[in-house]
Amino acid sequence: AQSVTQPDIHITVSEGASLELRCNYSYGATPYLFWYVQSPGQGLQLLLKYFSGDTLVQGIKGFEAEFKRSQSSFNLRKPSVHWSDAAEYFCAVGLFGAAGNKLTFGGGTRVLVKP
Amino acid sequence: GAGVSQSPSNKVTEKGKDVELRCDPISGHTALYWYRQSLGQGLEFLIYFQGNSAPDKSGLPSDRFSAERTGGSVSTLTIQRTQQEDSAVYLCASSLAMGLDEKLFFGSGTQLSVL
Secondary structure, eight states: OOEEEOOOSEEEEETTSOEEEOOEEEOSSOOEEEEEEEOTTSOEEEEEEEOSSOSEEEOGGGOEEEEEGGGTEEEEEESSOOGGGOEEEEEEEEEEETTEEEEEEOOOEEEEEEO | OOSOEEEOSEEEEOTTOOEEEEEEOOTTOOEEEEEEEOTTSOEEEEEEEETTSOOBOTTOOSTTEEEEEGGGSOEEEEEOSOOGGGOEEEEEEEESSSSTTSOOEEOOOEEEEEO
């Protein structure tokens, strides 16, 4: 069965500093990979996704993520964090096929931004 | 509407009561998902509807949980004889079609509290 691990429950970063959120997955084939953000009082929003091709994908709000097959990782990065980036971030692995369609989410990483 | 709408936004109920949670997907979206987000945990897949196909119920935690989708649009998630461990945020999401390359749009969720 597929699984997703986000090792960091909380991360605190200063505004303007860089941010990296870790995501490791377990899946038998090339996965569909996603990052979602949940801002306070709002629903989940897709930041970016990877299906194939270039392993460095660009998303919204200045985020990017890199797929590394050898490490089974899909880490999310942002060069310079803004206070509005304070939120919870979820990595997800997608399964599409005869077994059905579903996203398996990681436990989430809560990002706090210090002024 | 412009987005996925869920109601109620908050529900407080007594242990043993039944509850119904409603989801209005984006008009025209054929795929609809229910997820549960418990405190301190990630997003847990519950059930998936795609058009007129039989739903994927593999994530429902017990037979107290059921869901239906009438007319391929509105969906209702029913929890019978609620237990305290059912307390969570229940999230609905929809997408235009079946593939995971279709963007999922999430509602803001229903916060369920079982006393």
